[in-house]
Amino acid sequence: MLPTSDQPIGIFDSGIGGLTVANAIHHALPNEQLIYFGDTVHLPYGDKSADAIRYYSLKISKFLLEQHCKMIIIACNSASSAAYDMLLDFFEGKALFVNVVDPLVQAVISHNYQNVGVIATKATINSSIYKNKIKTINQKVRVNQLATPLLAPMIEEGFYRGSISKSVIENYLSHPDLKDIDALLLACTHYPLIRDEINTFYGGKIDILDSTDVVREDVISILQKENMLSPKRKKEDQFYVSDYTTSFEETARNFYGEDIRLEAMHIWT
Numbered sequence: 001m002l003p004t005s006d007q008p009i010g011i012f013d014s015g016i017g018g019l020t021v022a023n024a025i026h027h028a029l030p031n032e033q034l035i036y037f038g039d040t041v042h043l044p045y046g047d048k049s050a051d052a053i054r055y056y057s058l059k060i061s062k063f064l065l066e067q068h069c070k071m072i073i074i075a076c077n078s079a080s081s082a083a084y085d086m087l088l089d090f091f092e093g094k095a096l097f098v099n100v101v102d103p104l105v106q107a108v109i110s111h112n113y114q115n116v117g118v119i120a121t122k123a124t125i126n127s128s129i130y131k132n133k134i135k136t137i138n139q140k141v142r143v144n145q146l147a148t149p150l151l152a153p154m155i156e157e158g159f160y161r162g163s164i165s166k167s168v169i170e171n172y173l174s175h176p177d178l179k180d181i182d183a184l185l186l187a188c189t190h191y192p193l194i195r196d197e198i199n200t201f202y203g204g205k206i207d208i209l210d211s212t213d214v215v216r217e218d219v220i221s222i223l224q225k226e227n228m229l230s231p232k233r234k235k236e237d238q239f240y241v242s243d244y245t246t247s248f249e250e251t252a253r254n255f256y257g258e259d260i261r262l263e264a265m266h267i268w269t
């Protein structure tokens with residue numbers, strides 16, 4: 001059966017990084033009920049094989065569809081790279097699927113950048129998804145990719161806006177491949193939390209783009225086009241994780257910027 005406008009929006013990530021996207025949507029679309037799923041059992045996705053990430057994404061999407069979600073936002077670049085096409089095929093007609101890669105690619109094209117850097121997990125960089133998609137639209141854009149695998153676990157553990165994150169960020173961004181870029185894509189949904197530190201590293205001289213604003217705009221325009229905007233919120237938002245710890249809940253609050261409660265949802269047992 002086709003979904004209807006009053007059904008919730010599902011959002012998933014390997015952990016709590018996707019909460020940056022969820023929060024942007026929550027503020028822009030207060031009538032929508034959100035159901036968030038962080039797969040903390042398998043975090044980080046960035047070090048997993050594409051097959052493993054596809055399997056996790058399939059199972060989580062199935063769970064979100066069982067919650068009657070009308071739209072599923074893959075708020076993780078690693079999962080968007082590995083699993084988006086498969087999810088579209090597998091669940092055709094059951095829900096609207098949104099990935100976090102295409103809106104950032106479109107932003108690069110519309111700003112007409114000529115030399116962009118991409119930092120992301122190993123899974124996203126190894127897929128070359130940003131390079132391939134940008135170059136398919138404009139062959140002339142130079143795309144310099146760098147895997148920055150320490151960043152997501154570092155942020156997830158609460159190490160940001162401090163001396164540890166400063167030195168890890170400086171170490172990565174000093175890489176010769178990222179010299180002379182005119183924009184840097186933060187191609188991981190954890191990275192908005194270190195956006196200010198990255199901006200400080202560059203002294204505000206280049207543009208820094210992350211998924212939150214562009215994905216929010218993409219979601220709004222898809223829901224408008226499909227006539228699926230909810231007229232009224234029916235229930236409170238729900239935040240599930242596949243493995244619950246209290247420290248995790250505290251970090252989740254920092255990510256979301258509001259007091260939220262996480263609930264354990266054991267979809268793997």
Ligand code: DGL
Nearest residue numbers: 014044045046077078189
């Ligand atoms: N938030 C995920 C992404 O956007 C990465 C974190 C992870 O490696 O699990 O790629």
